[in-house]
Ligand SMILES: O=C(O)CCC(=O)C(=O)O
């Protein structure tokens with residue numbers, strides 16, 4: 001016997017077939033009856049902005065309802081929204097409390113709690129201490145903090161990314177479009193608000209502290225995986241014609257059991273082979289805001305094993321492309 005398709009799968013089939021009204025009816029009907037999966041689906045629709053209006057405040061409410069109705073993954077999403085301040089105030093302690101309440105019968109929540117308890121963080125999830133910064137070059141400005149992430153944290157980031165990996169794309173400097181390109185042959189996963197968890201948010205807070213930047217200026221963390229022969233050819237990280245430029249990059253090396261794969265800066269004659277958990281950071285722009293060509297760098301081809309890193313591109317000012325912090329048009 002074939003198991004009946006889940007509600008969200010049936011709703012997606014209806015949407016693909018253009019039966020938007022039926023899909024909405026199916027899901028909202030079930031949501032009214034308190035179905036957790038349906039409530040979660042409504043939350044996701046308010047995040048995607050399809051087929052309902054994008055509205056993070058509503059999404060946050062629906063994820064909370066879905067979690068309380070027993071749909072476990074929604075509780076984690078809700079906790080992340082509360083921690084991030086997506087669709088409402090950021091409240092780290094409340095987010096942590098939600099996760100603690102979920103932990104006894106949710107292994108993922110329990111694992112997060114274990115990793116969070118091992119961190120030296122304050123009541124807002126920010127680090128109380130950091131490894132010392134070691135200056136590597138003046139042009140480009142580049143520095144390292146050894147072991148910024150623990151091996152267990154690195155493994156956790158890899159685990160979050162694994163199911164989401166897809167071939168990397170690059171932004172075309174003329175059209176601004178994204179497409180696969182031989183410049184960058186790795187696979188990557190973008191850990192945005194729906195994919196991340198509280199551990200990842202605490203790590204993003206740590207990266208912000210370690211680079212002296214505002215956590216809200218960071219783009220979502222991207223995890224990159226390079227297999228032998230894969231590389232990221234010489235490039236700089238700035239975007240064409242962008243006002244809110246990527247002024248800084250932070251890279252954390254998530255493993256070290258591979259060969260090749262150094263991060264090289266030809267202008268400075270610098271080749272970095274990171275150890276597990278090391279953070280490399282460099283400045284991409286000059287004081288006038290233009291691209292610093294000395295920041296051009298290469299992810300050298302891996303010759304043996306698999307290289308895992310995560311990259312956070314950090315903007316000049318707060319960056320909120322989805323309007324996570326935009327007040328809801330539907331809720332006052
Ligand atoms: O793989 C590397 O070492 C460099 C990665 C990189 O250039 C980037 O993520 O912007």
Ligand SMILES: [Fe+2]
Pocket residue numbers: 235236237249297
């Ligand atoms: Fe780069």
